[in-house]
Amino acid sequence: MARRAAPVPALVDVDLTIDAARLTAVRGRSGAGKSSLLSLAAGLERPISGRVVATPGLAGGVGPTAAPSTWASTDLAARIAWVPQRAALTIVGSTVLDSLLATGRALGRPEDEVRSGAESLLADLRLQGLEDRNPHTLSGGELRRLALASGLVHGPSVLALDEPTVGQDRHTWAAVVGLCAAAAGVGMAVLVSTHDDDLARTADATHVLDAGRLAGVGA
C-alpha cells in the first residue's frame, strides 16, 4: 500500500497587502502557491493560521499580524470577484448575456445598470455578437473573457484573477489587460496571478512566490 505523504503547506508566512486602486501581480513557478493565495484573498478558503482582512477603504490583505477580519460581517460575494483558471466554474447562464445578467441580479444590482454594464463589458472584451450563444460553445479564450466580465459586472471592490491572459491573442490580450488597469483605475483592488511577463510589467506592484513563501518583489 502506498504511504501517505506528509501534508505540505501551500503558503507559509505570507504577509501581503493588496491595495485598492492598484493592480497587484503575483508571479512564481507552477505550484508556488499563486492560486492558493488568490483563493485566500478572495475569502474562499481560510488559512490554518493568520488572517485575511479587509479595511474600510478596501485594501485587502493576507497576514499573521493583521487586525480582526471584517469579511464575515460584509456581503462577501458582492465585494469580491474571483475568476479561477477553470473559467467555466463562474458561468451560470444559458446564454452569454444571461450569464452576466444573472450574476449582476444575484448580487443585487439594478436591472438597467446590470444590462448596460454587461453590454459595455462584452464590447470591451471583444465578445460582441456572442450575446445569444451558449457559453459552452465559446472558445477557451472567449470563455475566459466572459468569466472576467462576470467578475466585473457587479462592480466588486476586490477582483482576484487567476492567470487572466492565458489563451488570448494580441488584441484580446490588450482588451483583458486594459480592463484590469481600468478596474484598478476606478478603485478596485485587482490581484492577478500570472506567468505573463508583459502583464506583470503593467502591474503597480509585483510579488514573487517561491514554494509558498513570498520571495520578494519581482520585475
Ligand SMILES: Nc1ncnc2c1ncn2[C@@H]1O[C@H](COP(=O)(O)OP(=O)(O)OP(=O)(O)O)[C@@H](O)[C@H]1O
Ligand atoms: N486542494 C489541494 N490539495 C492538495 N494540494 C493542493 C491543493 N491545492 C493546491 N495544492 C498544492 O499546493 C501547491 C500550490 O498550488 P497552487 O495551485 O496555489 O499553485 P500555483 O502557483 O497557482 O500553480 P500554477 O501556476 O501551476 O497554477 C501545489 O503544490 C499544489 O499541488
